[in-house]
Amino acid sequence: MPRHFLIRRAARAAATSAAMLAPVSFSLATQAETPWILPKNRISIKDPIGKKHILERMVINTEARERVILNVEMETVSFVLYQVGTPEGKVLKSGSWLLAPGNNELVLDARDWPTGTLELSVLTKKDLMKLDFTR
Secondary structure, three states: OOOOHHHHHHHHHHHHHHHHOOOOOOOHHHHHHOOOOOOOOOOOOOOOHHHOOHHHHOEEEOOOOOEEEEEEEEOOOEEEEEEEEOOOOOEEEEEEEEEOOEEEEEEEEOOOOOOOEEEEEEEOOOOEEEEEEEO
16 A cells, blocks of 8 residues: 555545446456557647646745645646645645636645644646645
């Protein structure tokens, strides 16, 4: 089982959706006889603004002691899972964030969070990226 919370959460979601599908025979012989079919139309995922990852464009405001504000500009709709934790692995806050075109802002309650270096992880459709920030 993966150690990162967001990867475990995505794996559980995938397992849940797979359990809802009709049962399919997955014997080795069946899989060996099944032809490998490539898609006829490739789906291209548009690169983000300036070809930078969402975390490279995100502004993290830690000026106020009781909250942390995440701000990012988007061109298209996107759905991400986020997690804020300590470098030792303690999860302080996690959740999902639906990003719309334009300016997006997420205010996180940080009254009980420690000061010092924290990690922000964002899981997108393409990848998982971590960013350290100081509070």
